Amino acid sequence: MNKPELARLYRRFTRGRVQASALQQIDVDALVALADGDHSDQTERLLADAGRSGLHADMLRLARALQPESARLGAELERAVEASAPQHRGAGRSSRAAGLPRRPLRMVAALAASLIAAIAVWSFQQSPSAPPAPVAAVKPVLPDRIFAALGDEAHPQHRSDAIFRGSFNGDKIFKGEFNGG
């Protein structure tokens, strides 16, 4: 038997009906790596399988043949997307131009927003010099100890000076009974 017959026989008997387990054990990542010339334990196993399994050998051959085509497709897709990007920007400009009649509304909205922002800033700046909190104003005044001692602590804060009370008798020296003597 010559060499071609040997190879033909070998290929014929390593192909044919595919075993489910062989399909499950095909490592796609290893196929791609081996087709790319990478070497690892996984690629070594796959290489051994490719030697004794026609399916593995055919898949490896396909992976290798796919490489330049896939690289070309990847580059073409990238170029197509990049080429479309300026068109998208142009489309954006045209849509903005189409929106020109609504410009006054946008200006009013912008002015209103600016006004609100200015008020907010002004309010914030004014807050440190604002009058003190009314807590101090409503704080009850403690009664004077002198009057408290006199037993008038019921309404101490409204107590007027005793000198202006109606019971003020004045200095007797200026009274009418002064006889000039």
Added chain:
Amino acid sequence: MSFDPVLRERLQQLLAAYGARVRVLIDGHGLGQYGIDPADIEQEVRIRLWRALERDRNAAFHTSFIQRVVLTTVIDAIRAANARPVEPLPEEGEFADPAFIEPGASPERIASGVEDFDRIIACMAELPERRRKAVALHLQGFSLREIGEFSGTSEEAARKLLDRGMEALRERLAVTGFGDTE
């Protein structure tokens, strides 16, 4: 998510052209023998790549990603075409049961082929591992350059391994009377 109409048309053109090339490759590599339809593979590859494009609109597809999409599609299709209970994968040095491989062949041819194939396997098993691997890949149709790249050696080193391996294999086969029946 949708593309700009012009970009969409361009991307679909690219995928259609790639799908057609994939179909040619599948036909050219004889993968139809595994029960798959290259036209179905072409269509499925286009669908899967389009979905991937819709997910990643930058279309920054690495070569290996595109390869994986195609290979996975092919494997899925072969699985679907050959759905049957799981059988163990042959161990190192073992091969699929030849009795199932060529159902159209005559019993005599099958018997003769099986016997010759068994002799080849037995003789190959006696070769040193590196030579055996080179011989097996050569018999599977890989070139010297491919064998060198896959094995991490130069083409010249692969040629030496193959020459010595094939010489040893022929000697062993001659001792067993290989080919006397043909």
